[in-house]
Amino acid sequence: MTAPTTIYRNAHVFTGEAALKPRESFAVRGGKILAAGDLDAVRLATGEGAAEVDLGGAFVSPGIIEGHAHMLMLGESLDKxxxxxxxxxxxxxxxxxxxxxxxxxxxxxxxxxxxxxxxxxxxxxxxxxxxxxxxxxxxxxxxxxxxxxxxxxxxxxxxxxxxxxxxxxxxxxxxxxxxxxxxxxxxxxxxxxxxxxxEEAASDDDRDRFLENAFNAYLKTGVTGATEMSFGHADLATYRRRLDRDGRLPFPVNAHWLLTASGDPSADLEAIAEIARVRDEVAAKYGDAWLRIAGVKFILDGVIDACTAAMRTPYANGSLPEAIWTREFALPVAVAADAAGLQLALHAIGDEASTIALDMVQECIRVNGPRADRRPRVEHLESVADDTIARMAALGVTASMQPVHCDPAVLDNWQAVLGDERAHTGFPWHKFRDAGVTLALGTDAPTAPHEAPDNLFIALTAKSSIDRSRAAYQPQRVFTPADAVEALTLGPAFATRRDNELGRIAAGYRANVTVWAANPLVDSPEALLDSTAALTLVDGDIAFSTAG
Structure with a gap:
């Protein structure tokens, strides 16, 4: 029996790449995109008998992929x-x-x-x-x-x-x-x-509720995939209960297992071996269509607000903290993780931490050799040196960044503790774009609001979604709308090594699609604020709709 086909027409369909013009329609069959293009061509590709949905001229993109999230923490925070x-x-x-x-x-x-x-x-x-x-x-x-x-x-x-x-x-x-x-x-x-x-105080029922909260919150805002950045045993047990119950998740999740610096090299290496074992066990039982343990996350430093991010020169108060993972311990563990096929996600907020991050990547290449599917990524990059950006381009490292982290309403203390020109050179999106570094945008929820339209608003304006009276922070950094939408969709798909199935509205790709309430290509960015998705599709099924 042939699977039913649905044509979505009368839309501005952004197919995933900023350089391509929007299409008029697309068709879905069996959970995948069948065709995208002008309506006559799509109808010809689908044959007779397809249902048709008029989207009323709405803007459509590949489903947003949250580039950096903490799913259970987000779900718990909604109760806090x-x-x-x-x-x-x-x-x-x-x-x-x-x-x-x-x-x-x-x-x-x-x-x-x-x-x-x-x-x-x-x-x-x-x-x-x-x-x-x-x-x-x-x-x-x-x-x-x-x-x-x-x-x-x-x-x-x-x-x-x-x-x-x-x-x-x-x-x-x-x-x-x-x-x-x-x-x-x-x-x-x-x-x-x-x-x-x-974690000890929470019950399994609590954690199941937290995860459900997070999925529902994200689907409402148009997110159809997430990159989990603080994965551990409690998270895995929660996801497994969901998979055992439903056989799937509400959308695909790529998980990075959180490493904690122990100061004991043998214990760190044993942790890598255990994570690789768990990855293989999970893949063998569930496949990886919905949950993939993709790699590990190193938290190399802290944050600028607390003066714990590792910087090359001191803060305004004279402090100069060391990295959490120093090179002595970080490099051999990174090499072991890379050899096991675990993707590196490297939290680096300060300019010294991002230098260490690239030293880790370079050591992996030196010891384990070049590999096309390595796709290392550095998270946050709030204060980053120009020479680091150039190295990232040369080494093929993705910049995973969060526009909501530089909402002007949350930057007063951030700027004050830096106290010099670094207070005015943070979050240099434009320099990454100019260097040809792949950008994957996210929110880092719950450290910041999780709503994708508000995140996009900041990427387009450098203004605040929290306090709209605030002046923009360094507006020369902003994205064009098409580049920003690509960095919310195809960018994270590439960063999670799923760009062969997600991040595009193209034949054969999973039909994960966001229908926006506002059109960022033509509408005022302010139209994005406080909006939800109009329609969210996951594998062709309606996962959220303002129409119910």
Whole structure:
């Protein structure tokens, strides 16, 4: 029996490449694109009996692929107290008090996305500030960048953090002059203590709900694929339950297993071998159409807001922190991962960290030889040197960047802690484009809002989607609409090594398609703000529609 065919017509169909003109229509059969082009040609390709859907002149693109996400964290954050728009500590305290009053039986209170701008010069988060709002149950508040956690005294006690608790490699339990923890956990200290505690506290039902939240939120905004950047055993178990239940996911996910610097080379190499084993086991059982463990993620440094990103020259306060993964430990582990066929995703926000990232890639090529499918990627690249951009082009490294990270509303502290010309040269999208570096855009949700149209708005304008009164940050960097849409679709497909099946509206490709509520090629960018997708297709099926 022939699969049913649907023709979508009366549309501006962006096929995935900025250089190609939009088409008029496309057809779907059996979950794949059958044809794309002018309506008469598409009708001829489909034959008689096809259903037709009039899209009313809407803009259509390949399904958006979220270039950098934390799926369970996003889904969990949607249940948390939202703090991104708080301008003072008092506002944070008020929201926590209101949340506690609304749910007085909750065993703990979770919040997310507070910003460093709420503190005065020289001030830092403390447990005492949170105790003033809630003292009887643990409080855990993720920073906007997800690289630190602010907790109250009850949380410190619940985690068992005392004066004797040692700082982990690459992290810090901030302490006062007496050696007591102040309630601020940085980098791997947040991962080892706060995240581990909350992972233990969450049930399987909780995690299943978090994942469902994330899929639904993304589908609503037109996302039909995601790149998971903090994968671990709890995540894998959650995905496996979904696959065992449904035989599929709501959209394809490429996962990078999160590595934690241990300081023990043998333990690090054993971790690589275990990840490769798990990858093979998952692929053997489920295939990789829906879930692919693609590689590993190294968090090479921290973030600029907390002065933990590794820079070549000091911050305004004189600090110059080391990378979390130094070359001594990073290079051999990268070589082992690359030899096992694991793709490298390298978190590098500071210019020194991105230098280390390319040293890792170069060492992989030297030891393991050239390979066309390597496709290493560097994540974030907020402050990056020109010589690094040139090396990325030469080595074939993808720049995975997030326009929402340079929303002007969140840059005040970022610029202040840099304090020199680096405050005005960040996020240089234009330099990557000029050098011919492949760009894959995403949001890094929940460190930033996950909505794809708002992310595209910032890429097109360098303005704020949060505070629309703010001036643009370095607007010479902006994308043309066609280049930006390609970097949201085909760019991440290439970066995830799925560009043979995703990222294009072309015959034989999976019919993952986004129908936008606004046309970024012709409409004012402001029309994108606060919009959802009009229609989201995954393998030809309707996954979200404003029409219900």
């Amino acid at each position: 107290v939202q703090l991104r728009d708080c301008k003072t500590v008092q506002e944070v305290q008020d929201r926590l008090t209101a949340a506690r009053s609304a749910n007085p039986s909750a065993p703990l209170v979770l919040g997310t996305s507070w910003r460093f701008d709420i503190f005065g010069e020289g001030e830092r988060p403390t447990a005492a500030l949170l105790d003033a709002a809630i003292a009887d149950v643990p409080v855990f508040l993720d920073a906007n960048d997800l690289h630190s956690v602010w907790v109250n005294s009850a949380a410190l006690q619940a985690m068992g953090i005392t004066r004797e608790t040692a700082d982990p490699i690459g992290g810090e339990i901030v302490r006062d002059e007496n050696g007591d923890a102040t309630g601020f956990l940085l980098e791997t200290a947040a991962i080892k203590h706060a995240w581990a505690y909350l």
